[in-house]
Amino acid sequence: MTPFKHTFITIIALVAQLLPCIQAQVQPTTTYQPPPIASGNVSSSSSSNKVNARWSQLLGNALYFYDIQRSGTLPNNFRVDWRNNSVPNDGSDVGLDLSGGFFDAGNYIKATFPLCWVVTQLSWGGMMFGKGFDDSQQTAYLDSTLRVALDWLMTASSKQDEMVVLIGSDDFYWGGDQNIPTNDRPSYTITREKPGTDVFGSCASALTSASMLYAGTPLPISTTQNGTVASLQDANYSTTLLQRAETLFDLAQSSTPQQVYQKATKGVAWAYPSTDYADELVLSSTFLALATGNQTYADYAQKTYATNQFPFPNGALNWDQHTSATPVLLTQLSIARPSMGVSMSKYQTDSEKWLDNIVNKNMPQTFTTPGGLFYFDGDSDSASLNPSLNAAFLMMVYRRMASSTTKDRGYRSFAESQIDYALGKNPMNTVYAVGIHNNSAENPQSALASGGTNPKLIDTVPAQEAHVLYSGIVGGPDQNDNYYDQRSNWEQTEVALDSQSAMIVLAAHQLTTNASDPFYTGMTEERVILPYDADGGGGGGLSTGAQIAIAVVVIVVVLGLLAGLAFWQRERLRSLIRRRRFEKYEKS
Template identity: 50%
Template sequence: MRSTAASSAGPLLALLHLASSGAWAQITPQQVYQPPPASRGAVSQQSNLTNGVNPQYADLLGNALWFYDAQRSGALPADNRVSWRNSSCENDGSLNNTDLSGGFYDAGDYIKATYPFCWTLTSLAWSALSFGSAYERSSQDAYLDSTLRWGLDWLSKAHSDADTLWVLVGNPSTDDQYWGGDQDIPGPRPSYSITRQNPGTDAFASCAAAFAASAYLYGERGASLPTSTGGAQLGGVASIHNRTYSEALLRHAEGLWDLAVNSSPKQVYNTAAPTAGQSYPSSDYEDDLAFAGLWMALAKADASYANQGLVFYPNGTNAFASVNSALNWDRKVAALPVLATQLAQHNASFGLQMSRFQNDAESYFDRLTSGKMQYVSQTKGGLYWWAGDSDAASLNPALNAAFIADLYSGFATTSAKNSAYRSLADSQVDYLLGDNNYNGPFIVGQHPNSPQNPHSAMAAGGNDITNINTSPPQELHVLYGAVPGGPDKQDRFFDIRDDWPQTEIALDYNAPLIAAAVSRIARNVTKDPPFATLTGAANVASGRPTDAAYPARKKGGLSQGAQIAIAVVVIVVVFAAAGALSWWQRDRIRWYYRQKKIGL
């Protein structure tokens, strides 16, 4: 049944205006945070605690949030912290008579993609609900608030009326043909939508989840989710409480949930908007509906939403025994029993059987930690590797697994399981933070050994699309806090600017870094992160990568120079003939989903 708010455009549009107009003042930071020099990351801070927080972890969180400021689109505010960023793409949506300015650029180029962005927002809200006490202790609560609001206010614009959700701004094919700063981005830019008449069930549901999780976070001063069956609550950010804003977000959640469950046919959004799905093709919608139903139940304090969503939850005896998929913006199955367990502990009136979801979560984590999960292995350095997923961005699947293992470990049914899941989470985070063959943290600007060449058109400072590795030789701007794609299966990291599987940055890559930082702060981890005690230079791999950006060469045949020359000629012809292909594929094209589905 459609809600009153969803079926009437008037109240919704009024709320849209409020949400996008900056009607409610944000909290003011105690002092402006700017990333410190990378050299600070090479100094032990273990004995210099402030509010019980190791300054290295405070900087880690501060830098990770600063990265989102660097990715902002639209008219930048007066308190913009990123000196080299400019207002940009202020006319987004104009071709469709819609205001789609603002929001965040998705990755190393300039598209704005709704479906993966909703997962990013939900992840940020989820980690804040679980470990949010860290924000005030590290004086980053104002920056969490501004990051969430910048994203949620844009998402409110994207839900432009009761029946419409805009899912992409920019064209993935032509956008990659521009490599340069934020002042000369070609326009006007096209926008693509899904509607009640031409639906995208997964995108509607994913956006409902983002709004619902955020509405709950803002709605109550003590709003939090448990991270164990007992003990102190570590979550919630009391200082950002704003009931009026929460109510506006919740109305968007209700409207999008209505679209997800009541529009027909149920289908993935890239069926309705194929261009929008070029970079982020969705494989199904069932997990999005189950995920959104749980978040709606929490935000509305109404078990009926959970019951609706759980219709799409993996059912049957030992259903999770065959779930092998990594957790990411497309596949949320692994997160479902973890969130359901938290909700069962949080509110018994939801009627969720905790033991059922514990069994499902442990089926997943036990197979993962014991090395018995199909399609999953570990590198020699210990990084979990999902065949297909990790080839395109190795750190993200491992860090998302660490995120949900961290959330769940306190609910484990035995001490041995608790230890195994805790080890899973800590080992993957420590790998990110410097316990790796690269001998540096995979976080830009955090340490002298941090990656130097993130694949970012904004930060690079060049405009020669045919020579981005050396134009300019040194990246012009430091993209502090950015997490790159990560090393290959041999733990090698080449730090090459055009090697997008390894060096491109993205909004969703940073979300589990923030989750890891707030978890360690909230849990009073004061020991230095691994990068603080590293010695020696970064171990940048030599030679040539072998990945989608640098395909393996056949033995014999043409020399590399000849191959490059021929490739350039072919590219020029393709540009002239079709005008729709990029010089290189951007990192987000998930070709492997088109070839096979792994797991459920």
């Protein structure tokens, strides 16, 4: 076969794969736009619509956030009218068009590892609480969000035995989407020869779970009842996703050495360093067992689970650590496919070890803040709401499969306490979802939305952010419930794709179960705004008060401290957009 003929056939095959996606994509009946912020304070009972208006608004705004984060060439009549086409050359250094997808957080990198968890989480929720998406008329936007992510992941993994895991570097850029430097956006890859077991496995989970969603496969919500599936079925797309997922799982399972991806490729550990890969192997093989009915996958999942001495009764659930989710999914496998011989009672017991430790406050290295936020020491030090809402997500997924009604009620009560905290029931009276209520946080760290171009004036220019990051979930308060609403304080104010997905699933759950309005509806207390802190608020620098106190004691020491602070702050500016959420990793 000539090279030209081979290339032509390859192009035709790729187009054929994409056609089902384009033809079957769900279209909204009307274009959703976030309503005025003041509407967040209007009770749903005032509406004639039987669907809770406030949870629908939160869900709609939260999916709108993903459109804000879109990259590449945007569709005509794109609903976020202030966004522009961007980064057209992403992936060109490795011969791929990776201009699409999503910008990861407040910066402009694209990161495969956390994106895979976003897709997995949204798909998982869509197979259990799909009625919430349908009833709120947000299924079309769930579909478009998933397809943008999935199509990017399919392209990133389209070369044989290779996958792109990161685009961009830690070089600082603060500005809008039209002037993003394109000369320093390298593509980092893993291969069969230099594998990243965790990312191969995580992407297999993402594609398999999405394949099940597009196949219309429900997941159990109890030992006797299936959940509802969002109405976005597309059999051809489902098959395409599943085939790629099996290929990626083979890479994860058979490539040697099995290792975390930052050991395979230099230059990625600064952003999303991974701690392990066994959890990804168990999760991906369990999803594949659910999707295919292949006993080999179920046996592999259980063997890997046992070999690695799962379950772990502690540790957070987040973009990196999925160990606590593995027994929950295995419980669902035991219910959905009883012929596979997976012990429901074993994985129920294992699931509840982690869940009970949280509810009963017995988990090591965790505590509850004075205001009620469940805090994982280390994991919650930056983006504290992320592990809290992920814990709530897993409790809502599992609760009706629990071994007793008492546990069911306990898990839901805990989950709702964390949702309430994030949505205003906290000492700051702050709603940590942007643009949903008058008490919402107002200064999320986002180069896209801020309107500023000078990192030295990040907190003051402009005085008010140029654009609203609707329902973007900010990082969250510190261990004392203090929240400094300033852009330079990335640990507390940065938004991210993976901080969003848990809240979306939780909102869909609340809609499906006819929950009462979000906590912020009817709030009258004013938001507590802490004084501006030039040292980055919760970021760990000296407070203004402390500096004054030192000045009273000895002016010479103050001068020395200020000199040191100036240098430290200069270095801090370079790290404002770095998502170093997990500092404890072994450098390769």
